[in-house]
Amino acid sequence: MLLSQQKPLEEILGFLEREKNIFIFGCNGCAEASGTGGKPQVLEMKEALEKAGKKVTGFSVVDFLCQKALVQSRLRGKTKELKAADSILAMTCGVGVQAVAAVSNKITHPACNTLPLGGMRGEWQGSERCQECGDCVLDMTGGICPLTACSKFLLNGACGGTTKEGKCEVDQEMECGWRLIYERLEKLGQVEKLRQVYDPKDHSKMMPPKGLRLSERWALEQGK
Ligand code: SF4
Numbered sequence: 001m002l003l004s005q006q007k008p009l010e011e012i013l014g015f016l017e018r019e020k021n022i023f024i025f026g027c028n029g030c031a032e033a034s035g036t037g038g039k040p041q042v043l044e045m046k047e048a049l050e051k052a053g054k055k056v057t058g059f060s061v062v063d064f065l066c067q068k069a070l071v072q073s074r075l076r077g078k079t080k081e082l083k084a085a086d087s088i089l090a091m092t093c094g095v096g097v098q099a100v101a102a103v104s105n106k107i108t109h110p111a112c113n114t115l116p117l118g119g120m121r122g123e124w125q126g127s128e129r130c131q132e133c134g135d136c137v138l139d140m141t142g143g144i145c146p147l148t149a150c151s152k153f154l155l156n157g158a159c160g161g162t163t164k165e166g167k168c169e170v171d172q173e174m175e176c177g178w179r180l181i182y183e184r185l186e187k188l189g190q191v192e193k194l195r196q197v198y199d200p201k202d203h204s205k206m207m208p209p210k211g212l213r214l215s216e217r218w219a220l221e222q223g224k
């Protein structure tokens with residue numbers, strides 16, 4: 001289970017500033033359990049976007065947005081609505097946002113932050129990974145996570161060691177994550193997003209939230 005929390009509406013509207021027509025994806029997996037991406041939240045978001053002057057061309061709530069084959073099968077049934085959309089808003093964890101971005105060829109914005117729980121959990125995922133950093137930056141990186149796609153967790157572009165073949169200098173079996181981000185942004189016509197400079201990550205957001213640390217379940221796991 002990946003725990004997500006909806007980003008403030010102002011931040012989401014900021015992502016959508018230059019776009020009018022939006023398609024919304026929700027997730028019936030962890031996001032529904034987190035209360036961030038099930039059908040009720042998708043309908044609330046649709047209303048909020050419409051109030052803000054956006055047109056919602058359609059929406060879909062998929063069982064597991066982290067599963068690219070499932071997302072692809074839903075995309076097929078929504079071709080018209082997706083074609084009419086300037087971008088997609090994905091109401092789910094970082095893995096789900098990356099999966100939608102990978103298969104849709106559309107600008108995909110994250111509606112949520114994925115919160116750290118600590119430890120490993122069973123997840124059905126492909127090549128997409130999320131470090132649960134608590135402050136999702138996928139909007140700026142074409143839906144590829146720099147914290148998991150780059151061996152050095154760099155936030156502001158490539159380290160300079162990328163090989164001529166576009167592999168990572170740390171592990172040449174691996175594609176350079178920042179090359180992949182550049183290529184994705186280029187394909188989406190968003191290379192100018194690379195001009196934004198990020199402050200270092202706030203590591204306090206990478207700790208499990210205080211409320212969770214106080215829960216009975218947490219205490220049991222800690223043997224307290
Ligand atoms: S930026 Fe990466 S690690 Fe952080 S929430 Fe998004 S996908 Fe997860």
Ligand code: SF4
Nearest residue numbers: 150159168169176177
């Ligand atoms: S080569 Fe690319 S993926 Fe590897 S550490 Fe440098 S920027 Fe990150």
